[in-house]
Amino acid sequence: MKNNHTIVEIRNLVKYYGNHQVLHGINLDISPGQIIGYIGPNGAGKSTTVKILCGLIQEFQGEVTIFGKNLRNQALDIKKQVGYIPENAVLYEALTPLEFMEFVGEMRGLGVEQTREKGTALMNIFEMKPNLDQRISTFSKGMRQKVLICSALLHNPDLIFMDEPLSGLDANSVIMVKEMLIHLAREGKTVFYSSHLMDVVEKISDRIILIDQGKVIADGSFEELNKLSNDENLEKMFTRLTGNTNHEEKAEAFINAFEK
Amino acid sequence: MVRFILLLFRPFRWLIDNMGADYTQFIRILQLKLTLDDRRTKGFLKNSQNAQGKMLIRQSFGQILMGSFFGIVLILIKSQFTFYYFSHTFIMAMMAMMIISEFTTILFDTTENVIIQPLPIKGNTVSLARNAHIFIYLTLMAFNLSLLSIIIAIYKFGLLSGVIFIVTLFLNVLFTLFLANVLYLGIMRLASGEKLKNLLMYFQIFIAIFFMAAYQFGLKLVDKSHIQDMVLPVHWFTYLIPPAFFSGFTEGFATLNFDLPHLLFIGEALVVPVLCFYLSGKYLTPVFNRKLMDLEQGDRSSKVKIESSKSSLWYQLILPFFVFNASERASFKMMWKMTGRERLFKQTLLPSFGYIVIMVMVPFVSNPQSFGELAQGNKYLIFLYILILVAATLPRALQIGANQQAAWIFKTLPINSPADFFKGTIKAAFAKFFIPFYLGIAIVVCAIWGIKVLPDVIIALLAIYLGTLLMYFFDNLNFPFSLEKTAVQGGAAAFRIFGLMIPAVAAGYLHKYLLNFNHANLILIPTYLGAIVYVNRIIVYKRVTWRQVDQSNNF
Numbered sequence: 070m071k072n073n074h075t076i077v078e079i080r081n082l083v084k085y086y087g088n089h090q091v092l093h094g095i096n097l098d099i100s101p102g103q104i105i106g107y108i109g110p111n112g113a114g115k116s117t118t119v120k121i122l123c124g125l126i127q128e129f130q131g132e133v134t135i136f137g138k139n140l141r142n143q144a145l146d147i148k149k150q151v152g153y154i155p156e157n158a159v160l161y162e163a164l165t166p167l168e169f170m171e172f173v174g175e176m177r178g179l180g181v182e183q184t185r186e187k188g189t190a191l192m193n194i195f196e197m198k199p200n201l202d203q204r205i206s207t208f209s210k211g212m213r214q215k216v217l218i219c220s221a222l223l224h225n226p227d228l229i230f231m232d233e234p235l236s237g238l239d240a241n242s243v244i245m246v247k248e249m250l251i252h253l254a255r256e257g258k259t260v261f262y263s264s265h266l267m268d269v270v271e272k273i274s275d276r277i278i279l280i281d282q283g284k285v286i287a288d289g290s291f292e293e294l295n296k297l298s299n300d301e302n303l304e305k306m307f308t309r310l311t312g313n314t315n316h317e318e319k320a321e322a323f324i325n326a327f328e329k
Numbered sequence: 330m331v332r333f334i335l336l337l338f339r340p341f342r343w344l345i346d347n348m349g350a351d352y353t354q355f356i357r358i359l360q361l362k363l364t365l366d367d368r369r370t371k372g373f374l375k376n377s378q379n380a381q382g383k384m385l386i387r388q389s390f391g392q393i394l395m396g397s398f399f400g401i402v403l404i405l406i407k408s409q410f411t412f413y414y415f416s417h418t419f420i421m422a423m424m425a426m427m428i429i430s431e432f433t434t435i436l437f438d439t440t441e442n443v444i445i446q447p448l449p450i451k452g453n454t455v456s457l458a459r460n461a462h463i464f465i466y467l468t469l470m471a472f473n474l475s476l477l478s479i480i481i482a483i484y485k486f487g488l489l490s491g492v493i494f495i496v497t498l499f500l501n502v503l504f505t506l507f508l509a510n511v512l513y514l515g516i517m518r519l520a521s522g523e524k525l526k527n528l529l530m531y532f533q534i535f536i537a538i539f540f541m542a543a544y545q546f547g548l549k550l551v552d553k554s555h556i557q558d559m560v561l562p563v564h565w566f567t568y569l570i571p572p573a574f575f576s577g578f579t580e581g582f583a584t585l586n587f588d589l590p591h592l593l594f595i596g597e598a599l600v601v602p603v604l605c606f607y608l609s610g611k612y613l614t615p616v617f618n619r620k621l622m623d624l625e626q627g628d629r630s631s632k633v634k635i636e637s638s639k640s641s642l643w644y645q646l647i648l649p650f651f652v653f654n655a656s657e658r659a660s661f662k663m664m665w666k667m668t669g670r671e672r673l674f675k676q677t678l679l680p681s682f683g684y685i686v687i688m689v690m691v692p693f694v695s696n697p698q699s700f701g702e703l704a705q706g707n708k709y710l711i712f713l714y715i716l717i718l719v720a721a722t723l724p725r726a727l728q729i730g731a732n733q734q735a736a737w738i739f740k741t742l743p744i745n746s747p748a749d750f751f752k753g754t755i756k757a758a759f760a761k762f763f764i765p766f767y768l769g770i771a772i773v774v775c776a777i778w779g780i781k782v783l784p785d786v787i788i789a790l791l792a793i794y795l796g797t798l799l800m801y802f803f804d805n806l807n808f809p810f811s812l813e814k815t816a817v818q819g820g821a822a823a824f825r826i827f828g829l830m831i832p833a834v835a836a837g838y839l840h841k842y843l844l845n846f847n848h849a850n851l852i853l854i855p856t857y858l859g860a861i862v863y864v865n866r867i868i869v870y871k872r873v874t875w876r877q878v879d880q881s882n883n884f
Contacts (some may be wrong), residue, residue, distance in 0.1 A: 109851075127879075150741035159734035161663075163670035168663065175659030176742045176750075181376045202635045204670070221741075238593050 076101050076228060077122070082131040084117055084283075091117050093283040094131070099261070099270045101227075104254045106274030107263040108303075114283040115263040116156070119232045122261070123153040135228065149177070152226035154218050156233035162206035166192060169205065173220045189298050191219040194249075195242065200256055210237035218246070229235060229253065230261045235269065247273055271303040281311045331363045334465055348610050350454040358445070358458040363465070389425070392473035399455075400477030409486050409583065413494060413576030416478045417501055420471050421572055424505045425540060427470060428463070429533050460506065467502045490583035497575040498825050500602050504571060507605035514613035517620045523634075525620070530672050538683030574598040585684050601864065640665075647764065651756045656744070662783030664809060668727075668758050671810055677726040682766055689715065707844060709774045709782055713789035714837040716767060720793050721829050723758050724801040730810025736882055748873040752865060754809050755801040759794065767793075784851055785840070791857035792836045798864050800829070802872050805881040 073160035091114045091242055097264040099105055107114050120126045122133065124144045133140035135147045161169060167188060174184025185327040192198055195215040205213060214237045221229065235243050250260050250273055264270055270277060271291055287294055291303065300306035308316070335356055339346070342352050381602060399419050406412045475498060483491035513529075520528050579592020581587060587595075644665060652658045668674055690711060739747065771786045843849040 109730070123741055125737060145743045145745055148741060151741075153741045155737065158737055159732060161667060161735050162733055164663065168666060172659055172663040173738065173742065175662075176656055176744060178655070178743075202637075204636065288457075298460070298564050 074101070075099060076136055077261070078132075078134040080120075080132040080134075082118070082121065082129060082133065084114070084121065084126070089284050092129075095283070095285060096199055096279070096286070097278065097288075099259060101255045101259050102254055103275040104260045104262060104273050105252055106270035106271055106277045107261060107280070108265060108267065108277065108307065109280040110265070110307075112246045113280050115265075115280065118280075119153075119230050119261070119263050123151065123230050124148055125153075148201075149224070150227045152221035152224070152229045154162070154221045154229070154231045154234045156236050157210065157220065158217055160205050160213060160216060163204060165202050165204055166197070166219070167201045169216065170223060171222045171259045174223050179224060187223055188219060191222060192216075194245070195219070205271075211239055211242060215242065226258070228259045228261070232263050234262070235266065239296055243269070267303040267307060277303070279307065279310060288312050331360060334363065335360055338461070345457065345878075348453055349451070350457045354450050354454045355458050355461070358450075358455065362458065362462045374681060389469065389473050392470055396474035397477040399474070400481055403478060404481055404485075405430045409490065412482065412485070413497070413579050414572050416475055416482075416494070417497070417572035417575045420474055420501060421505055422500065422540060422543075423474055424467050424471065427467065427507070428505070428509045429540075430537055443571065457610075460510065461519040462470065464502065467506060468499065468871040470684050471498050471502050486583060490579060493579045493582045497579050498600055500578070502574075502577050504574075504602040504605060507602060507609050510609040511605055511613065514609060514617060515618065518613075518616060522727065526672060530676050533676060533678045534683070537680040538687065539678075541684050542687045563660070568593055568597065571601070574601065580629055605805055636666075643761075643765070647760045650758055652753065656749040657753040657756075662753075662758035663758045664754045665761055667810065668761055671730050673729050674726050674810065677729055678722055678762060681722040685716065685719050707778075707841065710785065710789070710837055710841055712770065712774055713786060714792070714833055714840075716763075716770060716789075717793045717796055717829065717833045719766065720759070720763050720797040721800060723797060724755065724761065724804050725799050727754060727758055727801070727809050728805075728807045728812045730812070731809040732755065733810075733813070734883070735860065736808040736811055744871065746870055747875060747878045748869045751802065751806065751873050752869055755798060759797055763793075763797075766788075784854070785844075788840060788850060788853045788857065791854065791861065792833075792840075795857055795861050795864065796829070796836075798869075802864070802869055806873060806878045807881045808878075811882065816817050 072322075075098045077097065079095055079097040082092050082095040083090070095114075095118060107115055107118070117126065121129050122135070122140070124147070127144075132209070136150060140147060155220050164172075167185065170188035171181060171184050174188070175181060189198065189201060192201055195218075197212065197215055200208070200212065205216060210215070214234070218234060235246060238246065247269065249260070254260055254275070262270065262274065275292065276290055277287070277294060278285060284295070287306070289297075294300075294306060298306060298309070300309060338356065338359070345352050345355055403412055403415055406415070475494075479491055479494060482494050512532075516528060516532055517525060520527075574594050574597040577591055578598035581591030581595050622791060640662075648658070648661070652661050739750065744750070767790060771790075774786060840850060840853065843853065
C-alpha cells in the first residue's frame with residue numbers, strides 16, 4: 070500500500086474519553102490523490118479520528134504526521150492546507166453564507182474579493198446563488214450542508230476531511246458531490262471520507278478502511294478486500310466483519326414486539 | 330421533590346379536565362419538564378458532578394435573603410392594609426422581572442415541539458402544562474421572597490391574617506401569571522414569524538425599562554420620614570391597582586370587616602385572576618400553539634430578507650479608529666453584523682441603556698430647580714463615568730446566544746492566537762452600540778456645561794474603553810453568543826458590578842482631583858491611550874491564548 074510519499078501518517082493513535090477508550094491504536098499511511106473511505110458502525114471512532122486529524126481534538130496519544138509535519142506542534146501549518154466538512158455542524162445563523170465565507174476566507178488570509186468570487190462560484194455550482202444574501206437561519210438542512218462544503222473548499226485545500234458530508238443532501242446534490250470528489254482526487258487532492266453509507270463509499274473510494282471498536286479491521290481497495298472474502302458487496306462484508314450477522318432474527322423480534 | 334409537586338395537582342384534576350386538557354398527559358408533560366430542570370446543569374457548573382439540585386436550593390436561599398431585606402423595612406409599618414400593599418407590590422414586581430428574564434424562554438420554548446407535537450395530545454394540555462410549570466416556579470419564588478413578611482405579619486397582625494396573606498399570595502401568582510399570559514398572547518395575535526420575534530424582544534425591553542422606571546420613581550415619591558404612620562389613602566383609582574385587591578382581601582377577612590370597600594377588594598381579588606385565567610384559556614391559548622409553530626418556522630415561513638452587503642457609513646467612519654490588522658478586521662466585520670442581528674444580545678444590552686437614562690433623569694425630574702446650580706459644578710463627571718455600567722453589560726451580553734456549537738470553525742482555521750478574534754469582537758460591539766450612545770450623552774453634557782468640558786468627555790470615554798477591554802479579556806473566554814441565557818445570570822453579576830464600581834469611582838475621583846490644577850487632566854489622555862495600546866498589543870496576547878479559550882468552550 071505504501072507509496073513513495075505519504076501525506077498522512079498515523080502511528081498507534083489512541084484516544085480516551087475519561088476512562089473509556091475510543092481508539093485502540095490506529096495505524097495508517099495515506100498517499101495523495103486518493104479517496105479514502107473510512108467506514109465503521111456507529112460509535113466505532115470514525116468522527117473521533119477525523120476530529121483529531123483536523124485539530125478539533127488536541128489530546129491524543131500516538132504520532133500523527135500530515136504533509137510531513139507533526140500534528141502536535143505544527144498544527145497551524147497543517148490547517149492551512151486542510152479542509153474540513155463536518156456533519157450537520159452549527160453555523161452562525163445570523164450571518165448569510167457569503168458573510169460566513171468571507172469571514173472564513175479572511176481568517177485564512179485570502180483577500181475579500183477573492184473569497185467573494187470563489188464563494189459565489191462554489192455556491193453557484195450548488196444552485197444556491199439566489200440564497201447568497203439570505204440568513205443561514207432560513208436554510209434547510211441540505212442547504213446548510215452545502216454552505217459547509219463551500220466554506221471548506223474556499224482555500225483550495227490539498228487534503229479534505231469529510232464527516233458524513235452527504236447528510237441531508239438531495240439526490241442531485243449527492244451525485245454532484247460524488248462527481249466533485251472524483252474530480253478533486255484526479256487533480257491530486259486527497260479526500261478522507263468518513264461515512265456509513267456503504268454504496269457511496271463502495272463506488273467512489275480508491276481505498277476502504279473499515280474500523281470497529283477503535284481498531285482497523287480491514288484495509289484495501291474494494292477489489293482487494295473482495296478477493297479475500299467473496300462478499301458480493303460492501304454491505305455484506307461490513308456485516309460479516311463487524312460481527313452482526315443475525316439481522317433477520319432481530320428484524321423478526323422487532324415485528325414481534327408490536328404484535329404482543 | 331418532583332413527585333410531591335405533582336401530587337399537589339391531583340385535587341385539581343376536575344379543573345384541568347374542564348379546561349380542555351387531558352389530566353394524565355398534563356401530569357406526564359409536567360413531570361418531564363420538572364425532571365429536565367432537576368438535571369439541568371448550568372453552564373458554569375457543567376463540569377462539576379454534584380451540581381444537581383443544588384441550584385434550586387441556592388436560588389431559594391438568595392430569594393429568602395432578598396425578601397428579608399425588604400421585609401425588615403416593612404416591620405415599622407402599622408397599617409395592615411399598607412403592609413400588605415407593599416408586600417404584594419414587591420412580589421408582583423419581582424415576578425414580572427422573573428417572567429421577563431426567564432420564563433419567556435420557557436413559554437416560547439419550541440425545542441420540545443418536535444417531540445410533543447406529533448403525539449396525540451389533547452387541545453390545551455401543552456400550554457396548560459407550560460403555565461403550570463411556570464406557576465410552580467413563581468409560587469416557590471413568591472414564598473421565598475415573602476417568608477420574612479409572613480412571619481412579621483403573623484407576629485403583628487395575628488395568625489389568621491398571616492394565613493390569609495398566604496392565600497392571597499397564591500391569588501397574586503395566578504393573577505400575575507395570567508396577566509402576563511394575556512399580554513404575551515395579545516401580542517402574538519398582532520404579528521407572526523420574524524416580526525413577532527422582534528416585537529416580543531422590544532416588548533420585553535420596554536417592560537424591563539418600565540419596571541425600572543416605576544421602581545425608581547416610586548422610591549422618590551414615598552416620604553420615608555413617616556414610614557411608621559404611613560397609611561395608603563384609598564382613592565377611587567386604588568381600586569384599579571392589583572396589589573390593593575389582595576391587601577384589601579387580607580385585611581377584610583383578618584379583621585372581619587366586610588364594608589363596601591373591603592367587599593370590593595375581595596370581589597376583585599377573586600374575580601380578576603379567574604377572569605384572566607378564563608380569557609387566556611378560552612380566547613388566547615388556542616391561538617398559542619399555532620403561533621408557536623409559526624415562531625419555530627418563523628425564520629423560514631416569513632418573507633426571506635435579503636441582507637445588504639454594503640456597510641454603513643458609521644462602520645466606515647469608525648473602522649480606522651479601532652482596527653489595525655487583517656484578521657482583527659475580519660472578526661470586527663463579522664461581529665458588527667452579528668451584534669445587530671442577535672436577538673438575545675440586544676435583549677440583554679438594550680435595557681441597560683434604558684436603566685441608565687432613567688437613573689440619570691430621576692434627580693432632574695424630582696428636583697427641577699437645581700438645573701441652574703448643576704451647570705456650575707463638575708457633576709458631569711458622574712454622568713460620564715456612570716456609563717461604565719452600560720459598557721459593563723457588553724462583555725456578558727456578547728457571550729449569550731443560540732450559537733452553542735458554532736465555535737468549531739475556529740479550531741479548523743489556521744489561527745495562531747484567538748486574541749485577534751476576541752479583540753475584534755469587543756471592539757465591534759463597543760463601536761457599534763456604546764459609542765453612539767456615549768456621543769448622545771456627550772452632546773447633552775456639552776450643551777449644559779459648554780464645549781470646555783470636551784477633553785473630559787474624551788478622557789472618560791478612554792477610561793471606559795480601557796475598563797471594557799479589561800473586563801472582556803479577563804472574563805471567561807467564551808466565544809460570542811455561545812452561552813445559554815440562564816447560565817450567565819445570578820448573583821455573580823451583582824458582585825461583578827460592585828467590583829467594577831471601585832476602579833470606576835477611583836478613576837472618576839482621580840479625574841476630579843486633577844481638575845483642580847490647570848489642564849492637569851489632559852495628562853490622562855496619553856496615560857489612558859498608552860494603557861489601551863499596551864492592553865491591545867501585549868496583555869491580550871498573553872491572556873487570550875488557545876489554552877485559556879479551550880477551558881471555557883466546547884468544540
